[in-house]
Amino acid sequence: MLKVEHLHKSFGGVTATSDVSFELRKGELLGLIGPNGSGKTTLVNLITGFVKPDAGRILYKGKEITGKMPYTIAGMGIARSFQMVRMFYNLPAFKNIIIPLCSGRVKKRRGGRYGERDDMAIELLDEFGFERDSFVPYKTAGSLPHGYLKRLDLARAMALRPDVLLLDELFSGMSMSEVAATLPMLEKLNGEGLTIIMVEHRLKELFRVANRVIVLNYGRKIAEGPPDEVMESDAVTTAYFGSETEGPDSESATADQGDSSEQDTREIVSKEKLLEVNNLTVYFENALALNELSLEVCKGEIIGVLGSNSAGKTTLMNAVSGLILDMKKKEARRGGERIVVHGEIRFDGKEITNLGPSKRVKRGLVLCRERHPVFRDSTVLENLRIAGNFRKNDEVKDSIARIFEIFPHLRSFKRRTAGLLSGGEQQMLAIGMALVTKPDLLLLDEPLLGLSPVLQSDVAKAIKDINSKGITIMVTEQFARTLLPIIDRGYVMGNGILVMGGTRQELAEDPEVRASYLGI
Amino acid sequence: MNKGEAKYRRERLDRGIKARSDTIYAIASRGDMLYLLLPRVLPIFVAFVLPLVVGEYWIKVIVYAAIYGLLALSWDFLASCGLFSLGLAMFFGVGAYIAGALNYYFHWPVVVTMPVATLAGAILCTALLSPVVRLKGVYFAMITLIVPLLLSRLVVATKMVGGSHGLTNLTGFGNEWFSVYFTVLSLLVCLFIFRRIIRDDYGLVMSAIRDDDRAVMSAAINIFWRKIQVLFIASAVGCFAGAFMCHNYQFVGPSVFALDYSLIPLAATALGGQGTFVGAVLGSAILVPLSEALRAFGGLRVAFYCVILIASIILLPEGIFHYMARKYHQIERLVKS
Numbered sequence: 001m002l003k004v005e006h007l008h009k010s011f012g013g014v015t016a017t018s019d020v021s022f023e024l025r026k027g028e029l030l031g032l033i034g035p036n037g038s039g040k041t042t043l044v045n046l047i048t049g050f051v052k053p054d055a056g057r058i059l060y061k062g063k064e065i066t067g068k069m070p071y072t073i074a075g076m077g078i079a080r081s082f083q084m085v086r087m088f089y090n091l092p093a094f095k096n097i098i099i100p101l102c103s104g105r106v107k108k109r110r111g112g113r114y115g116e117r118d119d120m121a122i123e124l125l126d127e128f129g130f131e132r133d134s135f136v137p138y139k140t141a142g143s144l145p146h147g148y149l150k151r152l153d154l155a156r157a158m159a160l161r162p163d164v165l166l167l168d169e170l171f172s173g174m175s176m177s178e179v180a181a182t183l184p185m186l187e188k189l190n191g192e193g194l195t196i197i198m199v200e201h202r203l204k205e206l207f208r209v210a211n212r213v214i215v216l217n218y219g220r221k222i223a224e225g226p227p228d229e230v231m232e233s234d235a236v237t238t239a240y241f242g243s244e245t246e247g248p249d250s251e252s253a254t255a256d257q258g259d260s261s262e263q264d265t266r267e268i269v270s271k272e273k274l275l276e277v278n279n280l281t282v283y284f285e286n287a288l289a290l291n292e293l294s295l296e297v298c299k300g301e302i303i304g305v306l307g308s309n310s311a312g313k314t315t316l317m318n319a320v321s322g323l324i325l326d327m328k329k330k331e332a333r334r335g336g337e338r339i340v341v342h343g344e345i346r347f348d349g350k351e352i353t354n355l356g357p358s359k360r361v362k363r364g365l366v367l368c369r370e371r372h373p374v375f376r377d378s379t380v381l382e383n384l385r386i387a388g389n390f391r392k393n394d395e396v397k398d399s400i401a402r403i404f405e406i407f408p409h410l411r412s413f414k415r416r417t418a419g420l421l422s423g424g425e426q427q428m429l430a431i432g433m434a435l436v437t438k439p440d441l442l443l444l445d446e447p448l449l450g451l452s453p454v455l456q457s458d459v460a461k462a463i464k465d466i467n468s469k470g471i472t473i474m475v476t477e478q479f480a481r482t483l484l485p486i487i488d489r490g491y492v493m494g495n496g497i498l499v500m501g502g503t504r505q506e507l508a509e510d511p512e513v514r515a516s517y518l519g520i
Numbered sequence: 521m522n523k524g525e526a527k528y529r530r531e532r533l534d535r536g537i538k539a540r541s542d543t544i545y546a547i548a549s550r551g552d553m554l555y556l557l558l559p560r561v562l563p564i565f566v567a568f569v570l571p572l573v574v575g576e577y578w579i580k581v582i583v584y585a586a587i588y589g590l591l592a593l594s595w596d597f598l599a600s601c602g603l604f605s606l607g608l609a610m611f612f613g614v615g616a617y618i619a620g621a622l623n624y625y626f627h628w629p630v631v632v633t634m635p636v637a638t639l640a641g642a643i644l645c646t647a648l649l650s651p652v653v654r655l656k657g658v659y660f661a662m663i664t665l666i667v668p669l670l671l672s673r674l675v676v677a678t679k680m681v682g683g684s685h686g687l688t689n690l691t692g693f694g695n696e697w698f699s700v701y702f703t704v705l706s707l708l709v710c711l712f713i714f715r716r717i718i719r720d721d722y723g724l725v726m727s728a729i730r731d732d733d734r735a736v737m738s739a740a741i742n743i744f745w746r747k748i749q750v751l752f753i754a755s756a757v758g759c760f761a762g763a764f765m766c767h768n769y770q771f772v773g774p775s776v777f778a779l780d781y782s783l784i785p786l787a788a789t790a791l792g793g794q795g796t797f798v799g800a801v802l803g804s805a806i807l808v809p810l811s812e813a814l815r816a817f818g819g820l821r822v823a824f825y826c827v828i829l830i831a832s833i834i835l836l837p838e839g840i841f842h843y844m845a846r847k848y849h850q851i852e853r854l855v856k857s
Contacts, residue, residue, distance in 0.1 A: 071742045088728045095724060103740035105740045
């Protein structure tokens with residue numbers, strides 16, 4: 001079906017893909033795994049024509065498609081989804097599906113008279129869990145939670161009626177239940193004869209459906225075969241999970257044990273309150289995002305905020321960092337969605353409820369936003385300098401040196417353009433940028449999102465490091481597994497309210513938390 | 521949140537038709553009918569009646585406003601597809617020169633030169649710009665800014681088509697009533713066609729290309745071919761405006777490539793509101809007469825003009841049309857919470 005021969009690609013001296021060859025058989029579900037920065041997304045981009053290879057060939061149904069434009073390749077029946085969802089955020093969800101329906105590939109087969117495509121799009125979305133009679137298909141894509149966007153992206157790819165589907169980390173950022181709902185869909189599509197390539201970090205789910213797995217590391221293919229076989233090879237475990245542990249499940253267990261010895265010293269954390277949130281309520285035009293939420297963070301703690309998608313974690317972070325005030329102002333100016341914020345936020349004993357985000361940063365309250373936003377066209381060093389803009393030059397130099405100690409990776413990349421870094425490296429940079437401002441309280445919004453297991457534990461380790469330098473941390477996460485071992489206390493959120501709060505032990509022993517966030 | 525704000529909050533209520541969804545509405549009463557028709561019919565009515573009541577001088581101003589309106593529509597149409605142009609003078613000038621040259625050298629009548637200039641000009645402009653549709657944002661804008669300057673230099677330097685003196689004594693319309701109604705009608709027709717296109721799936725793809733061209737490519741749509749189509753439509757409108765203007769002045773010279781023709785449509789669209797086309801027309805209907813009215817200030821005219829423009833863009837960044845539409849469809853009031 002698809003044949004890739006000796007593919008090679010490098011970006012500005014960095015090799016992303018080197019000598020990769022494989023064959024894809026019709027009706028197969030091929031898994032593509034590897035640590036962050038191993039060249040998985042580049043491979044998807046190469047096959048779909050978004051990136052031109054330096055050397056090598058790609059054959060599809062016997063025809064060469066190397067170097068063809070992305071729309072030509074898509075028109076031949078190779079559809080893709082994006083790792084970072086690219087939606088038309090201003091359009092209603094179902095209108096997003098109309099775009100592929102307007103393409104020559106679909107037009108030829110089915111009609112497209114006025115309004116006909118609307119019905120086709122809504123019908124298609126219905127199959128992917130956007131109920132036709134609910135409001136969901138008609139809401140603008142920008143207002144949908146992330147899990148829906150991922151499925152919308154899948155639906156958009158499927159609207160092309162492709163023969164081959166490339167899914168770039170479809171499950172990243174989806175909650176357990178969303179993944180559980182999406183998996184059977186993929187199985188069904190695969191059963192109907194669709195050939196699928198899945199790039200995935202969620203191995204457990206991937207292995208349930210994949211026939212064959214290819215493992216990449218540093219742009220090279222290091223293993224290929226049925227899932228169980230591949231996972232047993234030594235090269236793979238070393239590359240993927242780090243050498244000291246044997247697999248993803250044992251990892252958290254060992255981390256847990258390592259920590260419990262430290263437990264006693266952690267108890268002495270001061271009881272001085274750094275952040276207090278009292279009865280915080282945030283309404284968006286039609287939805288209640290946070291409902292009378294109260295929590296407190298003491299100096300020196302690491303606080304975890306757990307919750308599934310659309311539980312209100314990001315809204316909480318935006319409210320605490322003050323970004324929500326900015327959003328509110330902008331929306332009011334253009335007469336858009338009305339945002340209402342009630343309640344009280346106190347930081348370091350002073351009320352900051354109405355303080356703008358930049359003033360909060362100056363007082364030492366810094367947010368590192370979701371999905372590692374960095375200045376893509378600037379180098380790593382420039383990024384850090386920009387972030388430290390309002391500090392004195394010497395101070396910034398000091399902080400940058402300290403950041404390079406925490407993330408030695410970044411030091412070697414300091415002259416590289418941030419956009420060329422892999423997802424994990426960008427995440428580290430984003431945390432670094434927050435640190436330059438010398439925060440007292442660092443807010444991290446889903447720092448582990450989309451990272452491979454070994455990087456997840458790296459970042460978790462870094463969080464502990466930062467904390468040990470006296471910075472209080474509040475971090476949100478969907479999955480407690482990696483996070484739970486490092487936090488002192490945690491809160492669990494659901495639908496905008498706090499479901500429970502407690503120390504790490506209390507959370508770890510709670511049956512509900514175990515079921516929904518630890519996946520046990 | 522301070523206390524005053526907590527007690528009262530602003531509430532927005534939809535006004536108008538009660539029985540409706542996003543795409544369908546039911547007209548239940550004469551009031552509903554009026555609510556829908558008034559904002560559409562009234563401006564058209566005003567546009568047709570106005571030339572009858574104002575003097576000769578202001579009739580000319582209306583013609584200018586309509587021509588700039590056409591250029592603004594052309595700009596807005598390109599912008600809806602993510603092509604931000606700084607060189608509408610190119611369309612305008614190419615149209616004017618083709619019509620002028622055909623009339624001057626071959627003595628073709630106006631009925632022939634205008635359609636020929638519109639089509640041939642659009643083909644020429646599209647051919648000139650099609651290699652750069654792959655460029656995005658500021659790069660495309662820079663190229664479009666340079667091309668008209670280059671063309672005007674070319675005309676002056678090679679002394680072709682009249683050189684720096686231009687072509688004079690072209691056939692005119694001879695009748696102001698014809699000029700004004702012809703331009704106003706063309707403007708309205710163009711407005712309706714553009715609004716129809718943008719509401720159709722074709723327009724949906726256009727705005728999708730503006731939002732995220734990679735996602736559109738992954739949907740098997742040849743975005744470059746689409747952009748060329750859009751470029752053709754927009755340049756046809758610009759060339760039409762140019763062809764009309766050269767017959768209206770009975771003259772064409774290198775000044776048709778002047779920066780004015782590039783920037784005033786842009787300013788008009790910014791003032792009126794981008795993305796709806798009505799805003800572009802409204803903007804030029806305000807800007808052009810305003811600039812005439814300020815002539816009384818003599819040298820300070822441009823300064824006043826700029827101050828008004830800056831103030832309106834700061835106060836109403838969304839554009840006058842969006843603001844008016846919102847006020848028309850919604851009532852705002854303070855309610856106790």
